Amino acid sequence: MELSFVVNGTPRSVDVDAAETLLGVLRDRLRLTGTKEGCNEGECGACTVLVDGLPVDSCIYAAGAAAGRGVETVEGLTRDELGAALQAALVAAGGVQCGFCTPGFVTTLVAVLREDAAPSEDAVREALAGNICRCTGYSQIVDAVAATVAGRNGR
Ligand code: FES
Ligand code: FES
Structure with missing residues (x-):
């Protein structure tokens, strides 16, 4: 699926798999490696980003759920x-x-x-x-x- 969202103020479109997490898209596709992968289970907070201003654990946040939303990472x-x-x-x-x-x-x-x-x-x-x-x-x-x-x- 095509994921269109805004990352650190810039509109982005990325082709993602249904199973991909927001963390994977940010790190592996957009090369925004400031967001870290720790437990990968929603427990440690290392992967926290803001989605429409609210903190989420991006390791357990489906990338597709970010469609149309604004994401802020530590780089932004x-x-x-x-x-x-x-x-x-x-x-x-x-x-x-x-x-x-x-x-x-x-x-x-x-x-x-x-x-x-x-x-x-x-x-x-x-x-x-x-x-x-x-x-x-x-x-x-x-x-x-x-x-x-x-x-x-x-x-
Ligand atoms: S990597 Fe630990 S909460 Fe996401
Ligand atoms: S885990 Fe090393 S500074 Fe927090």
Whole structure:
């Protein structure tokens, strides 16, 4: 089937198989390898992308379901003001170590911060329940969100 959707603001059309996942289309066909394949079972969040602004595990999201929708990956969010600020804060706070989980965290957190410009720590931790990081212990990531919020509010 022909899949037509918008990826990081650019209309794309790709010939896909019915069984293909959005993750496979992004990585293998569009060469957007910033989105990572971890568990491939919807458990780790490494493959998180935004579909019409909402985080989804692209490893268990049928590519065909993205037809007509807008998809944002970490590559697009690098060009997004909020996404870029968050990535810089993650680096500064030590929230990026091996980095494998980072695209998924960035993607989830951009959605959180678009919805609420100053989320509580509890809300941030709850939103991150589906994103696993084996390196940081999470505190540095939560600190980076606080720094991003402070920077955006001029504090
Ligand atoms: S690779 Fe998709 S949730 Fe782990
Ligand atoms: S930085 Fe290594 S898994 Fe998160």
